[in-house]
Amino acid sequence: MNTSKTNSEITLNTSLTVNEPDDKNKIKNPDSSVNAVAEKKVNTIELGQGNKKCKPQCIEIEIYNLSRRESNLERFLNFRLQKKFEFSIKSTEELQNVYFLSVEFPSTNSSKKAMVLLEKSNTPTGTNIKCHIDKKRKQEIQQKLRNKRLSDMASQLADVAKQYLDNHETQHKELTAWLGKFTDKKKKFEPIDSFNKRKKEKETLTSKKKEMESQKSEFLSFIKSFHCKLEKLKHSSFDEQELLELETSFKSECNRFAAALPIYACRTEICTTIYKDQTSVILGETGSGKSTQVVQYLYQTGMYSEGIIICTQPRKVAAISLATRVAKEMSSNVGNLVGYQVGMNSKKSKDTKILYVTDHVLLNECLRDPHLSMFSCIIIDEAHERSIFTDLLLGMIKKCLPSRPDLRVIVTSATIDPDVFVRFFGECPVLSVSGRTFPVDVEWSEEAFDDNYEKRTLEKAIDVHLREDKGDILVFLTSPLEVEKVANNLKKNFETIIILYAFLYMENYKQTNNSAFLTLHHMVNEKLYLPLTVLKLLLQYQESSTL
Structure with missing residues (x-):
C-alpha cells in the first residue's frame, strides 16, 4: 500500500516539475482537477511547437539567363528541386531577362533546404538562381536593373541622335557652300530674267538655311526634354511598356528631323499659339x-x-x-x-x-x-x-x-x-x-493643240520620260473617261500606269487595281523610282466628291 502511494507521488511530482514544481497542495491532491490542467498545459506547449515548425515560409528567387526551353517556371523549379518539395509560386515579374519569383513552401525548414538545393544546382554556364528572404533586396536589384536599362537606352539613343545631327550638319554645310557661290551683282551681259531667277534662288536658299537652323533647335530641345524624362524614371517604378513608348517617340522624332518638313521648324510656336x-x-x-x-x-x-x-x-x-x-x-x-x-x-x-x-x-x-x-x-x-x-x-x-x-x-x-x-x-x-520651294520652268508648246489633244499629251509624256532623268510625270485631264482612255493606250507599251480620281473608293481601288495601288503607295512613301523601262505616270482628274 505504501509502495503504491509512493509511486503515485513520484508520478505526480514528475508532472508538476514541468508545470508547477513548488505547489505542495497539488502534490497532496493527486486526483484533483489541477492535475488535469497541468497535463493540458503540457499538450498545449507541444502542439504550439508543432505549428511553429509547419508555418508556411515565402522566399524570393532570382533566375538569370533562363532559356526558352525552360520557360515553364514551375516545371523548371521542380526539376532543380528534384521533386522533393511542395511549393506554390505566388508572384512572377520579369525585368531585363531576369525573373523575380515569390515562392511559398509549407514550412521554414523546407524553405531553407530548398534554398540550399537551388543554389547548389547552379552551373557556371547554365541558368543561375539566387535565393533570399529579404524583399528589400529584391526591390534594390530591380531598381539597379531598371537604372542600367535606362543608362543603356540613353547611351544608344544618344548615338542615334548624334548620327542624325551629323547628317543635318553635313547638309547645312553643303547648303552654305552652295549659297556662297551666288553673287548679288548682275553679271555683264547677263539677261535680266536670268539675274532675277538667280536672285530668287538665293533668297530661297537663305530661307532654307534659317529653316534648317530652326529645325536643329527643335530637335535639340526635344533631346533635352527626353533626357529629363529618363532622369525622372530613375526615381520611379516603371515597366518595360513605358520604355518602349519612349523609344518609339524618340524614333518618330528622329524621322521628323530627318524628313525636314518646313513646319517642323515652327512646332514650338504652333503649339504655344x-x-x-x-x-x-x-x-x-x-x-x-x-x-x-x-x-x-x-x-x-x-x-x-x-x-x-x-x-x-x-x-x-x-x-x-x-x-x-x-x-x-x-x-x-x-x-x-x-x-x-x-x-x-x-x-x-x-x-x-x-x-x-x-x-x-x-x-x-x-x-x-x-x-x-x-x-x-x-x-x-x-x-x-x-x-x-x-x-x-x-x-x-x-x-x-x-x-x-x-x-x-x-x-x-x-x-x-x-x-x-x-x-x-x-x-x-x-x-x-514656308513650303518646299522648287525651281519651276514653264514651257509653252509652239503649236496649238487640235481636238486630238489626248494623243499629243501622250506623246509629250513619253518624250519627257525617255529624255529626262529620274522623276515622276503628272498629267491632268478633263474627265474620268479621258483618264481611262489614255491609261488603256499607255498600258500597251508600259507596265505601270496608275489612274486616280476622287470618286474612286480607296478600298475598291485596292481590290480592282491592287498591284498598281501598291506600287504607287510604295513609290510615294519610300520615295523610290522605277527604272526607265517603266513609265511612272499618274493620270489624275480633279472633281468635288466630298461626302
Missing part, C-alpha cells in the same frame, strides 16, 4: 507638312487626353491616305491610334485619338451634338477650297465656342487670304509656314 488662343490660322504652302504633322504635335502635347483630335478634309481619298500616312509615322495601325471616317466607310476604335474625316461627316456630328463634346481640337484643313460644307461647318463651330472654352479650332490653308478668317473668328493669330 494653339494653347494660348482658342482659334488660330496656319498658312502653309504645299509640301509644308501641315496636314500630317500638326495633329502629331498636338498629340505629343497631351491634348488627346481631353478629347479626340479631329482633322477635316474636302475629299475622301485625302482623309484615308492621310490617316494611313500618320498611322505609319506614329508606328501604329489605321483604326487604332489614328483612324478615319468618310461617308459610310470608317476605320476607328475606342483607342482612336486622331481622326481624319470629310467636312460632311463633321457637319453631321455638329447637328447631332452642337457642343462637339467628343473633341478637344478641330482642324479645318484645305480651307481655301471653300465648299458649302466647310462654310456651314465654320459657322456652327463658331456658335459652339462660347460654351466650349477648352475647344481649340485651327484653320489651315495653302493659298487663302487669312483676313476673312481673322475677322470671322475675331482677331485670331496667323502663323505662316
Whole structure:
C-alpha cells in the first residue's frame, strides 16, 4: 500500500516539475482537477511547437539567363528541386531577362533546404538562381536593373541622335557652300530674267538655311526634354511598356528631323499659339507638312487626353491616305491610334485619338451634338477650297465656342487670304509656314493643240520620260473617261500606269487595281523610282466628291 502511494507521488511530482514544481497542495491532491490542467498545459506547449515548425515560409528567387526551353517556371523549379518539395509560386515579374519569383513552401525548414538545393544546382554556364528572404533586396536589384536599362537606352539613343545631327550638319554645310557661290551683282551681259531667277534662288536658299537652323533647335530641345524624362524614371517604378513608348517617340522624332518638313521648324510656336488662343490660322504652302504633322504635335502635347483630335478634309481619298500616312509615322495601325471616317466607310476604335474625316461627316456630328463634346481640337484643313460644307461647318463651330472654352479650332490653308478668317473668328493669330520651294520652268508648246489633244499629251509624256532623268510625270485631264482612255493606250507599251480620281473608293481601288495601288503607295512613301523601262505616270482628274 505504501509502495503504491509512493509511486503515485513520484508520478505526480514528475508532472508538476514541468508545470508547477513548488505547489505542495497539488502534490497532496493527486486526483484533483489541477492535475488535469497541468497535463493540458503540457499538450498545449507541444502542439504550439508543432505549428511553429509547419508555418508556411515565402522566399524570393532570382533566375538569370533562363532559356526558352525552360520557360515553364514551375516545371523548371521542380526539376532543380528534384521533386522533393511542395511549393506554390505566388508572384512572377520579369525585368531585363531576369525573373523575380515569390515562392511559398509549407514550412521554414523546407524553405531553407530548398534554398540550399537551388543554389547548389547552379552551373557556371547554365541558368543561375539566387535565393533570399529579404524583399528589400529584391526591390534594390530591380531598381539597379531598371537604372542600367535606362543608362543603356540613353547611351544608344544618344548615338542615334548624334548620327542624325551629323547628317543635318553635313547638309547645312553643303547648303552654305552652295549659297556662297551666288553673287548679288548682275553679271555683264547677263539677261535680266536670268539675274532675277538667280536672285530668287538665293533668297530661297537663305530661307532654307534659317529653316534648317530652326529645325536643329527643335530637335535639340526635344533631346533635352527626353533626357529629363529618363532622369525622372530613375526615381520611379516603371515597366518595360513605358520604355518602349519612349523609344518609339524618340524614333518618330528622329524621322521628323530627318524628313525636314518646313513646319517642323515652327512646332514650338504652333503649339504655344494653339494653347494660348482658342482659334488660330496656319498658312502653309504645299509640301509644308501641315496636314500630317500638326495633329502629331498636338498629340505629343497631351491634348488627346481631353478629347479626340479631329482633322477635316474636302475629299475622301485625302482623309484615308492621310490617316494611313500618320498611322505609319506614329508606328501604329489605321483604326487604332489614328483612324478615319468618310461617308459610310470608317476605320476607328475606342483607342482612336486622331481622326481624319470629310467636312460632311463633321457637319453631321455638329447637328447631332452642337457642343462637339467628343473633341478637344478641330482642324479645318484645305480651307481655301471653300465648299458649302466647310462654310456651314465654320459657322456652327463658331456658335459652339462660347460654351466650349477648352475647344481649340485651327484653320489651315495653302493659298487663302487669312483676313476673312481673322475677322470671322475675331482677331485670331496667323502663323505662316514656308513650303518646299522648287525651281519651276514653264514651257509653252509652239503649236496649238487640235481636238486630238489626248494623243499629243501622250506623246509629250513619253518624250519627257525617255529624255529626262529620274522623276515622276503628272498629267491632268478633263474627265474620268479621258483618264481611262489614255491609261488603256499607255498600258500597251508600259507596265505601270496608275489612274486616280476622287470618286474612286480607296478600298475598291485596292481590290480592282491592287498591284498598281501598291506600287504607287510604295513609290510615294519610300520615295523610290522605277527604272526607265517603266513609265511612272499618274493620270489624275480633279472633281468635288466630298461626302
